[in-house]
Amino acid sequence: MLSILRSIWYTFLHAFHKRETQGYPEKLPYLPPRYRGRIILSRDSDGNERCVACNLCAAVCPVDCIALQAANDENGRRYPEFFRINFSRCIYCGFCEEACPTYAIQLIPDFEMGEYDRQNMVYEKEHLLISGEGKYHGYNFYNVAGVDMGVKGTGKGENEEAPVDLKNLIH
Amino acid sequence: MIKIQIDGTFYEVKGDRNLLETCLALGFDIPYFCNHPSLGSVGACRLCAVKKFADADDKKGRVVMSCMEAVTEGMRISVNDPAVKTFRAAVIEGLMTNHPHDCPICDEGGECHLQDMTVMTGHNYRKFVFKKRTYNNQNLGPFVQHEMNRCIQCYRCVRFYRDYAGGKDLNVFGSANHVYFGRHKDGILESEFSGNLVEVCPTGVFTDKPLKKHYARKWDMTNAPSVCMHCGLGCNIIVSERYGSVRRVMSRYNGSVNGYFICDRGRFGYEFINNPDRIKKIQFRPSKNNNLQEAREVSETGLSEIFKSGKVVGIGSPRASLESNFALSALVGKNNFFHGISGKEQKLIQKAVSILESGIAHSPSLKEIEKCDAVLILGEDVTNTAPMMALSLRQASRNKTLGIAAKLGIPKWNDNAVREMDQDTKSPFFIASSFSTKLDELADEIYNAAPGDIARFGYSIASAINSGAPVLIHPDEKLQNRVRKIADALSAAENPLIVTCITSGNEDILNASANIAIALSTAGKKPSIAIAFPECNSVGLSMLDGGSLDEAADTISKNGADTLIILENDLYGRLSLKNADSIFEKCRQIIVLDHLMNETAKRADILLPASTFADSVGTIVNNEGRAQRFYNVIQVAEPVKESWRWISDMVKISEKNNDYTWDKFDNVVASLVSSYPVFSGIKEKMVSADFRFFNEKIARQNKRFSGRTAMNANISVSEPKPPQDNDSPLNFSMEGYKGDPPSSLIPYYWSPGWNSSQSMTKYMDEPEGHLKEGGDPGIIIFSNKNKSSVDYFKNFPDPFKAKPGELLIVPVYMIFGSEELSSKGETIAERISEPFILFNEKEITKLQLIENEKSKFIINQVVITAIVKHDNKIPDGVAGLSVLTAGMQYTDLPDLGKVLST
Amino acid sequence: MKFVFIIAGVLISVLTIAAGLIYVERRLLALFQDRLGPNRVGPFGLLQVIADMIKIFFKEDWIPPFADKAVFVMAPGILIATILLTFAVIPFADNFIVLDSNIGLLFFLGNSSLGVYSIVLGGWASNNKYSLLGSIRASAQMLTYEVFMGLSLVGVIMMADSFSLRDIVEAQRGGWFVIPQFVGFVIFFIAGIAETHRTPFDIPEADGELVAGYHSEYSGMKFGMFFVGEYMGVTLISALIATLFFGGWLGPSFLPPAFWFFLKTAFFICMFILIRASLPRPRYDQLMELGWKVLLPLVLLNILITGGVLIYTHSL
Known part of the structure; x- marks a missing residue:
């Protein structure tokens, strides 16, 4: 009996507590940098798109909402010819970001993606590609890839020796 | 049979293969690189280590390379001994010290034997702190991409290229840690089998160059078992598709036909399917002087009137399936059906x-x-x-x-x-x-x-x-x-x-x-x-009743024909210009069913888009008399249809014989078999479309297939139902039987832990053996009659005597260019030579020709321009002329000809 | 003319309060739960009521094909009618009363018993097992609490010596009945909550187990009538508590009497909401047990003691 009255009293006291409600959208909430929101494609420090069209994000995607096609530019550098994310299917799990070997695909703290037409939830590469490096600065996959893909010459990358001289037997 | 003991269990084995392959056949996963069932083993990679014990009391044992070990009676070995596991991990670690960090941009990634073996041995972190060795790569021509940094020196490439396929221009250079596999300088790989390097190489040193242009990962491709269309041998292939276009062809193991390999024409000849010249619309010509116009459906072209009155003649094709040819002969009647080949052929x-x-x-x-x-x-x-x-x-x-x-x-x-x-x-x-x-x-x-x-x-x-x-x-x-x-x-x-x-x-x-x-x-x-x-x-075509093209021309010129139906055939590649033109002029209406624009298709009054081998099901018979079925990998896109389906529509329009209207492939086969009992095996022994393996269809897609909900989202975000396939027991999706399917229905090779094509071994009773679940695909059609009835042939030809001023011109066939379909692909086109003519050097001097320069020749009133080349093995008075389907007018060879001018 | 004016005044104020409670309840619940509540529509979200009304008027008013149509339509009407009728005998102020009946209290008790029909018929007409279960529970619960709701007021009647609500208020000029009749007040309050089936006694509509009980099949304005009916019930019970135990319109004269009445009523409405925010729903058998085994003996004891004290004081 007393406990019931005490409960009522405690509930009443809550009327004088601080409100928990966030004033969204007038007051935007703080989202941590690693918040898993909208997906973007970033560029490396030279301004080239980081995505090398390896398909790992598409493979790991549990809802299969990423589709892309690899292509090679005139130097042999690989890039995605198209890169499409169907956000009406995306569950923002972030697996694609974890799978990405080049830091190209990143989830950012933006969740305001409501659309009246579901077709507008399909994002193509031009919608996804940003002009900066996103969360990870200074990484360029082609410098550490170990092969010549039209970005840096053979043996010019990090941790690589100059190409072997086949005519030389002294080594 | 020999009894051996592996990790405490006894097995009975045949003992004619090495210990590694014996263990693989028993289902053990021993990692390996250099061993290949067709190439044998040389013990180059040191990966396939197992422990061998001297006798039952031996507790210590010794590490041996299983690929270099013969199987002996009473042998006792251990595959999972900690010592050999450590040994194998160390070997991989050594091999990986120089392997680049580029799997994401490597075309082998996802089907890489090196990836599989690294995972299998458990190595995952490079402790080696020094720099990685690099090599300069070579341009090896349009077929094979070279990336030597990835090499692990297993020697498989040179052993296949030189020892097995007899190539001369790929070799190993350098020594010790600087071993290099390549040519002495940049240049096209000369061997006709260079494409197999892609599959033989355990990693990405040699990759498929045409695939690179439209790359898709193995797990993303839709695959179907198929048969090569580019020569009479019927090698088994796997055709792979992504986003509606064919991406590559790989060899499909058939222990009785092609084994592990296929030639470059078969591997790279598929590109004609993606050719922009593909006929994809129904077209018709309102009257003789008009151009072809697009029609939405056949009835607009007025087909019904054609069939209700008048004589219809059909010309089949040796590059169309048995079923399509039969359908045409059923439509027009056996007397009006002609094989689309010359009388001589x-x-x-x-x-x-x-x-x-x-x-x-x-x-x-x-x-x-x-x-x-x-x-x-x-x-x-x-x-x-x-x-x-x-x-x-x-x-x-x-x-x-x-x-x-x-x-x-x-x-x-x-x-x-x-x-x-x-x-x-x-x-x-x-x-x-x-x-x-x-x-x-x-x-x-x-x-x-x-x-x-x-x-x-x-x-x-x-x-x-x-x-x-x-x-x-x-x-x-x-x-x-x-x-x-x-x-x-x-x-x-x-x-x-x-x-x-x-x-x-x-x-x-x-x-x-x-x-x-x-x-x-x-x-x-x-x-x-x-x-x-x-x-x-x-x-297969020769086993159907029907006359030759010459007879067709005779019939048409004598009796005339109201309508001529040509099935997947370019008559201008089989008849001289004059003869072909005369056939077309004598017919009131010409219907052509084909998939690529050619001279014959341009003459059509009604042009119907037919499907290729990649988007239809069919049966063809190879040189051995082996009937084999190819399955569709692309869904037929309206208005394109299979030829037999077009013909079935025509039967319906003609209202002649309702037995010959088919809505399913199996019904065509049934009609074919009832008309030609010689093909009964096709119906009885080949699987039909309602075949189910453990109550399931076979999936064309790997279970890791990606992008399902996004690949068509640009067209409509609402996902369509997966396409249904009523003509084959295969599914256009990931749904289906999860395991080794029947041998004739293997759409792709995959086994847990084995993502590369090396997983083929898992589908065989033993390496280089026969396929499990039904044996090697194909049914022998030839019936061997009593041989005593055959007599010797007696009419000897006269010896050849060269006449002055006259040349006997013999045909010189080329792997690239002599076959019609493969020549329409852009990659093969790079390898097609210009027309050439071969003489011995004496003859060149005698005829006052200049080597490596163009000259004109006249053969049976046809003028040919060709580059003069020398081949001293050609006898006097004889010349060898290249046979090319494009850029050269057809002439019937061998024939007499002469030099027109220099 | 004055009579019409009073009826109109009562109707308007009751309906306004009931509708306003939709907003007030949500705001108060939010207050007790550290939230803000509806604050988007109009200043402080005041227009939320209008928005809700518009919404509920435009909702599809669907009658299930398997329902007994006539009864289905009638049921919500009965609820509203019985409650509104009861307001006729409530004295808002000394002369602000529609019907100053000498059996006002009996009229209230009679009407509240009739209110059960609304729920029983609504559940039955829905022809849906959850609705029927809800209405069976409701009838059992309301019958039970009806008993000692009446009995809890006997003390007040004995002290005021009248069934007229106006007399009862007048009788409190010397002191509010809540002091001598504290037990009666508590029991009447509990019974009132049960009578209006508000949380924690919302067992007839228990969403968790009965979907929405007797009004599962109701939509549109018919649902709206049940919804508003509940708030009118809350207002009614609060008004009665104020009248019977807290001296009705009586209060210091610096404010008009009607204001005092509204102030007291509003306080108890707030108590209803506070209780809803605090207490969980008891199990059905616990509810019945509390009624028959605790409250009934207690209320009888209350009558006995009140009677004893009255006889004792009268004999002096």
Whole structure:
């Protein structure tokens, strides 16, 4: 009996507590940098798109909402010819970001993606590609890839020796 | 059977393969690189270590390379011993010190044997702190991409390219840690089998260059079992599709046909499917003077009136499936159905088939050709007309070596030892040809002459083998000695093989080959005759009733025809310009069903888009008489339809015979079999569309297939239902039986932990053996009749005498360019040479021609411009003219011709 | 003319309060739960009521094909009618009363018993097992609490010596009945909550187990009538508590009497909401047990003691 009255009293006291409600959208909430929101494609420090069209994000995607096609530019550098994310299917799990070997695909703290037409939830590469490096600065996959893909010459990358001289037997 | 003990369990094994392959066949996962069932083993990679114990009491054991170990009775080994596991992880770690960090941009990624083996051994972190070794890469031509940094020095590439396929221009350079696999300088890989490097290489050193242009990962591709359309051998292939276009072709293992490999024409010839010239719309010509216009449906083109009145003539095609050809013959009636090949070719093919069917000689599979112990090639340039047969013949030439090795106790798989012992020993190998061929290097005797003389050479060999044969003795003693030498060698062999030809257009050569076979079988041998038929379904078509193109032209010019239906055939590639034009002019209405624009299609009044082998199901018969089915990998996109379905529509419109309206592929097969009981095996033994394996269809897609909900989202975000396939037991989705499907329905090779094509082994009873779940696919159609009824052929041709000012022009077939479909692909097109004509150097001087310059020649009123080249093996008075389907007018070869001007 | 004015005044104020409670309840619940509540529509979200009304008027008013149509339509009407009728006998102020009946209290008790029909018929007409279960529970619960709701007021009647609500208020000029009749007040309050089936006694509509009980099948304005009916019930019970135990319109004269009445009523409405925010729903058998085994003896004891004390004081 007393406990019931005490409960009522405690509930009443809550009327004088601080409100928990966030004033969204007038007051935007703080989202941590690693918040898993909208997906973007970033560029490396030279301004080239980081995505090398390896398909790992598409493979790991549990809802299969990423589709892309690899292509090679005139130097042999690989890039995605198209890169499409169907956000009406995306569950923002972030697996694609974890799978990405080049830091190209990143989830950012933006969740305001409501659309009246579901077709507008399909994002193509031009919608996804940003002009900066996103969360990870200074990484360029082609410098550490170990092969010549039209970005840096053979043996010019990090941790690589100059190409072997086949005519030389002294080594 | 031999009993061996592996990790405490006893197994019974055959013991004719090395320990590694024996263990793999038993289902053990031993990592390996350098071993290949067809190439043998050399112990180069040191990965396949197992522990071998001396006897039952031995507790310590010793680490051995299982690929270099013979299987012996009572052998006790351990596969999972901690010592060997550590050893294998250390080997991989060593190999990986220089391997680049580029799997994301490596085309092998996801189907890489090195990835699989690294995961299998458990190595995952590079402790080596020094820099990685790098190499400069080479441009190896349009087929193969080179990336030497990825190399792990397993030596498989050179062992395949040089030792197995007889290539000369790929080799290993450098030493120690600087070993390099490549050419002496940049340049096109010359071998016809260079594409196999892609599959042979365990990692991404050699990758598929055309695939690179439209790359898709293995797990993302939709696959279907198919059969190669680019020559008469019917090699089994896997066709892969992504986003509606064909991305690549890989070899599909068939222990009786192509084994592990396919030739470059088969591997890279698929690009015609993606050609922008594909016919994808229904088109019709309102009146004779108008251009073709697009129509939305057939009824707009007024087809019903055509069929209700008037005579309809149908022309089939040796590159269309049995079912499509049969459908056409059912529509127009047997009397109005004509094979789409010239009378001469039809006669040769029918004779060849009758020889193979008569039973005087066995019709060998490619695998059986590899086992032959003496080879005589009469008039055929096998490397260019049926490349995979040439690869088999190369293996056949090693049988003597292998025999000697076996006597010395060296097993076949111990490749290095066998080759060390070899010292250029070769099985008896003889070639008679009008010009030099790539197999000449294997031959003991080469006879170069005009086709008629080759036939005479054959007749004389027959008479030298058996005195009962019609006697022909060359007056030239030296030549007669060679004939005797060949006759003796063939007589001494257990399984002699005669490779004879249709492409040279000479019936006497076929007759002579038959005589040799009769002579050999009279002498108690088991001779085989292998023939390279010109097109993929030449044999199947010849077994249907119907006249030749010449007869079709006669019928049309005599009686006229209201409508001519041409099925997947370019008549301008088979008839002279004049004859082809005359056929088209005599017909009121021409309906063409085809998939690529060509001269015939341009003449059509109604042009119907037919599907290719990649978007239809069908059956074709190869040179061995083996009927094989190809399955669709792309869903047919309206208004494109399978040819038989178009014809079924026409039957419906004509309201003639409702038995011949089919809505399912299996119904066409049923009609075919009831009309031609010889094909009954196709219905009885091949799986039908309602076949279910453990109540499930077979999935065309890997279970890791990605992008399902996004690939069509740009068109509509609402996902469509997966396409239904009523013509095959395969599914256009990931849904289906999860395991090894029946052998004829394997859409792709995959096994847990084995993502590369090395997983093929898991589908076989033993490495290089036969497929599980139904054996090697295909059904032999040839029935062997009683051979006693066959008599020797007696009409010898006259010896060839060169007349002054006149040349005998023989056809020179090319692997790239002589076959119509593959030539329409952009990659193959890079390898097609300009038209050329071959003379010996004396002749060039005599005719006052200039080498490597264009000259004009006239052959049967047709003017040909070709580059003059020399080949000193060509006899005087003979010239070899390249056969190209594009850029050259058709002429019927061999024929007499002369120089027009220089 | 004055009579019409009073009826109109009562109707308007009751309906306004009931509708306003939709907003007030949500705001108060939010207050007790550290939230803000509706604050988007109009200043402080005041227009939320209008928005809700518009919404509920435009909703599809669907009658299930399997329902008994006539009864289905009638049921919500009965609820509203019985409650509104009861307001006729409530004295808002000394002369602000529609019907100053000498059996006002009996009229209230009679009407509240009739209210059960609304729920029973609504549940039955829905022809839906959850609705029927809800209405069976409701009838059992309301019958039970009806008993000692009446009995809890006997003390007040004995002290005021009248059934007229106006007399009862007048009788409290010397002191509010809540002091001598504290037990009666508590029991009447509990019974009132049960009578209006508000949380924690919302067992007839228990969403968790009965979907929405007797009004599962109701939509549109018919649902709206049940919804508003509940708030009117809350207002009614609060008004009665104020009248019977807290001296009705009586209060210091610096404010008009009607204001005092509204102030007291509003306080108890807030108590209803506070209790809803605090207490969980008891199990059905616990509810019945509390009624019959605790409250009934207690209320009888209350009558006995009140009677005893009254006889004692009168005999003096």
